[in-house]
Structure formats: structure tokens, C-alpha cells
Amino acid sequence: MQNVLTKISGEAKFELLIFLALASIPLVFSGYILFILPQYMLFGLLAVSLSILWGLTGIISFGQAGFFAIGAYAIGIVVKSTFLMNSAILGILLGIIVSAVIAGVVGYFLFSAKVKATYFVLATLALSIIIEQLAKSQKEITGGWNGLFVDRISISFGDLLEYSLFNDIPMYYFTLLLTTIAYALIKFLTTSNFGKILRGIRENEDRILALGYNTSIYKTLIFCVSGALAGFAGSIYGTHAGFVDPSLARVLFSTEVIVWVAIGGRNSIIGSFLGGILVASLANYLNSITPEYWQLIIGIVFIAVVILFKGGLAGGLEEIYHRLKSKNYVSARNP
């Protein structure tokens, strides 16, 4: 028990450290990093949206990019077409709600029909392709192949105060704030009874069913939360990047999310979050120094991490930590 307690608080301390570091970056650095890091934080959230499915519940989704694109298009379309005061907030909410509803409906039919994990993956893949095709074909709404320009939003509080996110530093802190809130909510969810039951589904679905839990409802709910989170990240991404196009919904992007999470550590929320940030930054950096080979290098890193640590970098670090602490440690967490 003592071990478990120190481990939990250790992880929480680490998470606090990461968010404090993110908060202090604008005090130290300036320039491009302040522009690009919010985007990577949103990628981190996107990675978390997969980690609560894959790591926590044991379901893989190839459709996370689809939800991300829905969020981005939602804010783009709303900001463009309405003259409401709070069109930005409306856009973000719409991104969350549409993603959640689509995930909920798809999840409900697939899970209550007891579809196997493999077929679920294929269904999410198809979902992603459908979203991409819709984005391409509905030219009047989405701009088709050309995409959609999205203005940086302003958040207004009544008539008096308007907070523009046009500059990088306000955008940075706005994104960081929302990211932190979303992260904390997800963290709370994973430690709640709901999260424990999801872990039970991952470990042994037959047993959790035989304990009287309706697993299809739990799986539908977590898919819904995951879709909502991806849509949320996407909506902020839309206004941050200023541009949305159909490539956001591509299967290739969904696959990238899987790579981030596998490298970061699917069983760890903070590991996945950092996986999203670090692997996306690494990919960007490598792309600038060696445009021909960057994908190859990321591929090698991916394979190396998967072979060396089954639980990704987070799982590997945890294992090393426990090895150092006690030589009798039995790897329990990361099967």
C-alpha cells in the first residue's frame, strides 16, 4: 500500500511539474516555439483521447483524427457564418457536442451488437474516411479541397472585456488553460469508479460482465468522452492554426496519433500527453533537417520503443524505477 501511495503521488508530482514547465516557457523563450507549442499541447490532448480508449479500456480507434477534424471544422464554420457575440465559445461547444454525439451513436450500435475489437477498429477507420470525404465534397460548407480559413477567435465577457487571441502569448495561455482543465477532468475520470471499471473491461471483459456491469454502456460512454476530447482539441486547433482542410481527417493522421501514444505509453495519461507533444515536435524538427528521411527515423524510434518497452516510454520508466527500488519487483502493471 505504501508503494502504491508513493507511486501515485510521484506521478501527480511529475504531472504538476510538466504543467508548471509549460506555464513558464513563455517567460524564458520567445518566437516560433510560442506559436507552435499550443498546437502540440492539442496534439497531446488528442493522444490522451486515444489513451483512455486504448490504454485504459483496451479498445483501439483509428478514427481520432476524424473527431479532431470535426472540432476544427465546427469552429471554422461557426466563426465564419455567425455574427453572434460568443461565436468562438459556440464553435468549441459545437465541436465537442458533434464529436460526442457521433462517437456515442457509432459506439452504441457497435458495442451493443458485441462487435469484436478488430471490426471496431475497421469501423472507426471507415468513420474517419467518411468524415474526410464529407469535408471534401461539401464545398459550400467546408470549402472542399481548398479548406477553410479560420480567424483567431476573441473571447468576450459581456460588452466590456474582449480578450483577443490573435497574438501568440494570449493564445498560448488560453490553450494551456483549457488543456490543463481537460487533462484534470480526464485524470479525475480515470481514478474514479468509472475508470476502475474500464480498467476491469481491459483486463477481463467476461469477468466484469459476470460481475453485473453492462460493458457495452461503459464502452459507449468512454468512446463518447474520447470523441468529445478529440473534438475539443480539434476546435481549438482550428482557431490556432487558422486553417482547416480535409487532410486533418485522414487515416494517416489517426495513425500518427497511435504512434504518439505507443511511444509515450498507452497506459499512462501523462505519458500519452507527452508522447503527443514530443513525437510531434520531433517529427517537425526532423522534417526541417531531413525532409527525405524523417518518417523513417520516427518509424525506427517507434519500433525500438515498442520492442524495448511494452508500455511505451512511460511504462519503461516505471519499470526501471521499480527495478531500482526493489529487485523483487514483479512487472504487474504493464502486461
Place this chain on the structure above:
Amino acid sequence: MSLLEIHNLSKSFKGLLANDKICMELKLGEARCIIGPNGAGKTTLISMISGHLFQSSGIITFDGKNISNHDLVKRVRLGIGRKFQTPTLFDNLTVYENVELSVIRNNYSNFEKNAKIDETLKLIRLFDEKDVPANTLSHGQRQWLEIGLLIGNNVKLLLLDEPTAGMTTEETIATTKLINNLSGEKNLSIIVIEHDINFVRELGAQITVLHLGKIFAEGNYSTIENNKFVREIYLGAPDVVS
């Protein structure tokens, strides 16, 4: 009043009659052993009661309700819990977390939850192992842990499929005590499928003998032991007609 009533329950698999018009009653707090040679239909019968299989015909009544068409989850929530033939646990979670997963379905307060978990862990003699992952337990301990999951789940009827398989003699004795304690003090009804005839004798419960899907004999241990036909089909009497 009977907790469980089974009336003319049959199950056929593509023409093969695995259970043929089984009738059975079980009172609150009663333990019952089901024995019979391989293929007698013991596990099929338990699966129909737990909701893992649906009957071809017949009626199951539990606690005064007709549950014949209830699905698995609904039956568990009424109080029917099942232990599988091979222990089915959350292998990578600790013993404590295993029991916790079964206890939290009851919407307890934190205090009640912890009390229930501790009580269950002590009952199944795994309190000292509570922080150990379930996959490091011995085979016998794993069987107990699975029984613990049913206790934590607050079931009224336990269906135990070969609870002593793979146990040492000491563990088997402890299991006998545990089952008697559960039916006697906790007033739970229990159906046990067993092959170990010593265990069946020690348990001292009423016995139902299944053979080719039918109830072949019923009674206490000495009645069954002295039944010539039971000896022939099950205990392996020397003078079996070839």
C-alpha cells in the same frame, strides 16, 4: 420458500440433449453438490442458471421472479454469481483491486466500501496478499479470490464450477469450511459442481447426480454412495456390466 426453482429445464445443442427436463429447488442458505461423469451436463446447467446460456425450454424462477429470459447482467444484479471452471480474474490488478471492482457495483459510501472489501478479503483468507497482483497467487488462492469476487458482489446464489480443482489437501479443507460458512452463517445458497469425491463427502451437502443430461439420483452422501447405479456410472464399481 425456495430461492431457486428450476422446472423442466432442457438444453439441446444441435440435437444433442445436454440437459433433459431438469427440475430442482434450492432453499435460502442451502448448499447443493452436483456430481456426474464428464458430459453429464453439469456446466450446461450452471450456465443456464447464470445466464451464460439460454435454455431450449423450461422455466427458472429466482427469488419469486421468472428469470428465464433475463440476460446475464440482469441476473447478476438480482443476485446470481458464478465462478468459472478456470479462475477468471483481473490478472494484472492486485487482489484488493479485484475485490474492489466487485464491491463498487453496490454504490456504497467509502467507509462501507472499505469495510466490505476488508471483510471479504478476510473471509477468503487473502487479507495479507491484498497488494499482490492476482497472477502471482497460487492456483488455490486464485479460486478463493474468484469466490471473493462473488461475495463482494453481494450475491444470494453462488454457482461454483469446480472450486477445488488444483488445490492442495489443506486448501480443499479450507474451501469446505468457507463454503459451509457462507451457506451457514451468511445464509447464501450455493450450487457446487465437483469431481473430488472427498470434498463432496466433507461438505456434507445434499447431492444431485446428473447422468446424460438427466437427474439420476438425489440424496445425502451415504444414500448416493450406496446407490448401486450411481456406483456403476460414476464411482466405477467393479461389477459393471460390460
